[in-house]
Amino acid sequence: MNAGRAEAVGPVLALILATLFWAGNYVVGAFAVRTMDPLELTYLRWVIAAVPLLVIAQVVERPDWGAVWRRWPVHLGLSLSGMIAYTLLLYGALRHTSAIDASLINAANPAVIALCALALFRDRIRPRAATGILLGLLGVLVVLTDGNLPAVLGLQINRGNALMLAAILVWSLYTLFGRHLTGSPPIASTAVQAVLAAVVLTPMALWSGVHWPQEHEAAWSLLFIGIFPSVGSYLLWNMALRRVPAGRAGVFLNLITVFTVLISVAMGASLSLAQLGGGALVFCGIALVSSRPQPAAASTRSIEPTTDPQDTV
Template sequence: MRAAIFLILATLFWAGNFVVGQAAVQSMVPLQLTFWRWALAAVPLLVLAQLVDRPDWKAALRHWPRLLLLSSLGMSAYTLLLYAALQHTSALNASLVTAANPVLIMVLAAVLLRDRPRPLSWLGLGFGLAGVLLVLTAGRLERLLTFSLGAGELLILAAITVWGLYTVLARRVAVPAVTSTAIQATIAAVVLAPVAAATGAGFPSTPAGAWSLAFIVVFPSLGSYLLWNLALKRTAAANAGNCLNLIAVFTAIITVLLGQPVTAAQVCGGVLVIAGVLLTGAGQRPQRPRSSKSTSSPGSEELPRLRVR
């Protein structure tokens, strides 16, 4: 019961990242938001890693080349692309397309790692692809014939592609989850600092921007990671992975509560995407036990097998 509560809260906070992130990019550019998110979250994450993982820091830092690559993909590129997409598309659209990550990762794993999904997983791929296309075209599939997808849709597709690569590569890093996340966040803050300084990406100048940033740092960046990893001490990663579908559900609920319209194409597309994710997960081959002590979370070194992100 406690694990379920932790997972629900974690996915609720991640859904908040889409909604609040869309509000934040009205007053901050994506680079500014990305830099300050990880700069402010890095130290608390390092403290959290020490409390939760109690890692051997020297051993963890021996993996710095892979962690640098993962930070560049998952912390910097993915976050920049996501916030850039939220300047051009709705939070609900972004979350629904992002929900197709498990399907994309299945394809990337099949290509790069030579995983062999079962037929049920390929059926899930079809459902997920249909749902994403329905959302991206607003129910007008003829738009695909003229390649008239908007900038937001193209950016969010680029974002989930980057995240898929991140996840596939991250599966082989033997570093505890919170420790890996903390190191990657620190690397992102350090690498982005000169660029942020050169472009004048200072601290938010408006109260709304500062509050949005505070929410993103405290809840999606810190709270979700802690709750996610606490839950994984009490339940299987596959069970936790299924709960990630709640991100799109919570985003839709928040969107409705804020008075924003939800279209029939978004509802139907979301149902297809979630059905595809469930079929993909059900069709995965059992994974061999790993000797690593690592756990999983979005942004960490290894994530649930059926997904992601």
């Protein structure tokens, strides 16, 4: 009985730690961008993470690297969007907005992914999911405008929040097109994309004079981001997915926002009414989008929320 409980607790603990580390990317990233520009942080993050990811992929998945690298054009496109563009936008956003706001906006990803799937692939959205999408987007607008919804008409939106909105749009496209990548194990795919991100960014890094940060705090922040969210979370997540259904594991992604808020508040941040209200709307929307319909005969497919482990890095 005790062994059975341990087997059940192990994957759950792995999922919790994975989302905790991803939440740390927001909190520590917000600190790191005070002394490092987004390009510097993005480049060094993937330089640090690339080799450990390759080693872990080999040990855990033992992939056919020839088959993986033959899909390099697809991996390159995904790397440019998910590893480079998204990360640059995220760290750019954290220069102008709080980790709490960024994580609340990011929590609307399931709704944005569903809308992009509808626009690009004509995926059908169930009525309940449509209601959830509207609630989630309303919650994001509340956060974006700090509760002043008329500001949307005047485009009076914090620059950081606007960058974060662009980031989740980019990540939604990355997620949708990444679904068509077959024949590559998830950790190996992540490792290849990290390597490509480092290679692509190297000329820009050399031209802009990217260097290892001199401040001890910034260096430790960079090491944390390069190891825990970039390597540890992926390893823990994929280990858990061997024992937990992807749909159930996807629910744990909501903990990223929860952990980000808790860590930020513990470090002295305060929550505004707009953040509380907008966050509540976002999570109500997530609940509706994530709820599964009752089994019924249907010929059309409905959009379901993604459970890709990269959806909220």
